[in-house]
Structures are given as structure tokens and as C-alpha cells.
Amino acid sequence: MSFTLWHHPYSGYGQKAATAAYELGLPFELRVVDHTDEALMAEFRAVSPFGKMPALVDAEGRAFYESSVVIEWMDRHAGGGRLIPADPEAALEARLVDRVIDHYVGGPMNRIVQERFRPAGSRDPFGAEQDAQVLARAWDWLEERLSDGRVWAAGETFTLADCAGAPLTTYARRLVPFGDRPRLRAWHARLMARPAFMRALEDAAPYGDLMPAPPAQD
Template identity: 30%
Template sequence: MGETKDMRIQWALEEMGLPYRVRGWDYSGGECDTSAFAAISPFGQIPVIEHDGLVVIETAAILIHLAETSGGLTPADPDGREHVRQWCVAAMATVSPAIGGVAMFDAGLTGGDRAARDFWLGLARRWFGGLERWLEGREWIAAKAFTVADIALAGVLREARDMELMDEHRAVRAYMDRALARPAWRRTRELTAERMSVDLSAIA
């Protein structure tokens, strides 16, 4: 509940003040396994956006698309935009899989293989160590201002909010807390709770 990656896209839209319409798909009910959904999302995953007839899948790609087409949450200079793209990819391709491995064990989805958790946790500690060093003296991950890269990374880190990793890496925890304190994230939580007809406390 409240862990789906579409929240990261809604967060970006709320930050940018862009108009949008949400089209829900019943993932657990199998609607994302249909041929109709496969026609727009080959892997049967959310989120997906349609913007002026262009369909874009994958969270990082959507965030980058929104930033570059709107000019919001990304630096004006080419080097700055490249750093934003770099950190969007790093969040999804490097940090997220390690956290996901630990989370899958903790959810009982790996058959109780403790060695698997130790492997993923060790890898996550390595990536968190890199983040801890990079964040020294920085407020945000890719630029002086908040960007879509922070949405990508904070969204990933949120999945580790109850893991021991956060206690071990205080700069990473403080960074995540800064991002999740933003008004647009609070609105995203409220809108998601309303859309799903659940109490806000169900979406941490």
C-alpha cells in the first residue's frame, strides 16, 4: 500500500504544477497482465504516462521526460541536466536493486535464504556509503536545487526507511527526510490515500 512507483511521477507533477489526469490500473487484479496494457507497457508495469500522444514507460525515463519537456526540476545548463539524468539512472539501476533484494527477504519472498539477504545488504551498504560521502556538504543529490533526481532517489530510499541501513547512514537519512518533508510529497500522499480510499496513515 502506497509503495508503487507511480507516486514518484505524481510527486514530480505536483512539484512542477503541471495539469494531469490519473488513470488507475488494477495491478493485483490482473489488469496489467492484459493485452491492452501490454500494448503500452511491454513489461506489464506501472507507471506509464501519455503526453501529447507519446507513451513513456520506466520511472526514470518519465521523470527525465517531464523535466526536459517542462523545464522544471532540472538545471538550465547541459552539464547540469546530464548530472540529473545520471542520478535518476543511478537511483533505479544501482541503489534500488540492492534495497529491493533486502526487502524481498524481509517480506518472506526468498525462501528464508539468509545468505541472500546478507549479499543484498552488503551491496546496499556499499551504495549507501557512496551516497553518504557524496552528500557531505550537499543538500540535494544532483544540483544545488531540488530536481527530479531527488524524487527518483528519495523514492528509492523510502523503501529502506525501516531498514538498519538508515541508522548507519545519517546523512542519507537526513537527505531522505528533507525530500519527504516537501509539500508536494505531502500532497501526493494525500491524493493517493484519497484515490485508494484508505486512511493517510496507511501510506507512510
């Protein structure tokens, strides 16, 4: 079983998929998305029609995109039941936390970053502040979710939700600090020590620091 994974190693959603592949021990061919290469981008858009990362192409040439779907494909082809729990209730919790992180951490984070790259005169500080408030609410939600003593985002095992949480919370806390949320901080520390995520960070290291915000100080 082989597949090609299109993403950029610095991309949060790309790291989400790469973390899953490393966690499952799946070898893959990396195609790095480079927006300056027109020929490459034409090939990429033929795989991912909305131009979003990551995208996966299997051995039969079928393309899958959206990070959570890509990870479901990986989990199934790795034998199933690891990143998407076999128990229906546990799987539902993993998908719920994954969706919250994608939409209410990754979504506002990306909008704030895009705002900072906009030229003067076209910025939307009101919208950026609204997104910062959404991030703060997401931190509160995660802190409360972790209050039952779970080790990982959705329970006692590392799942899809942690693959999302590792890169997206790492980047987003540079925009809106965790503050006084000890459970969130402890979970994030566990994510930073997870070998699969450490490998994804190593992949990103050669690209420097592309985040328009200082490293987290909280």
C-alpha cells in the same frame, strides 16, 4: 498538455513520477494499476510491455515507460530545465545520482521485499544479505556525495535525483537503516518536507502499509 500516468500510489517508482508531476505542477489522469483486474492489466501491458510502473501516455497516444524517461518527458513539456538542469554538467550529475538510486537503492530494496513475500522453502537469505550490503554501500555513497554541502541530491536545486530519492530511500531505510550518516539523514528530512513528495505520500495513504518491514527507527 495532458497525459495519463499509470502507476500504483504505493509504488516507489510510481511515487517518483508522481512527485515530479506535482513538483512541476502538471495535471494528470491517474490510472491505478490493479493486478487483480485482468481487463485493466491487459490494457496496462499494452502501454507498458514489461508490466513495469510508471508508464505515461501523452495526448497523442504515445507511451513512455521507465521512471527517469517519464520524468524527462514531464520536464520537457513543463518548459524544461527544472528537474533536468539546463547546464550539461549539472544534468549529468542529476542523472548519475538518479541512476545510483534507482539501481543500488531501488533494485536491492525490491529484491529484499520480494524475498520476504516468497513462500517458505523458496527463499534466498544469502541473496537478501548481499542486497542489504549493496544498500549499505549506497548509503555510504550518498553520504559522501552530500559532503560538499549541497542541499539536494545533485546540487542546489530539486531535480530528477530527488524525485527518485524521496520514495526509494524512504522505503529502503526500513530494510537497512541510515545509521550514523548525518548528511543522508538531513537530506532525507528535507525530502520528507517537500510539498510534492508529501502529496505523493497522501495519495498512498489510503492503501495502508504494504511494506513488509517496520517503520524506520534510526
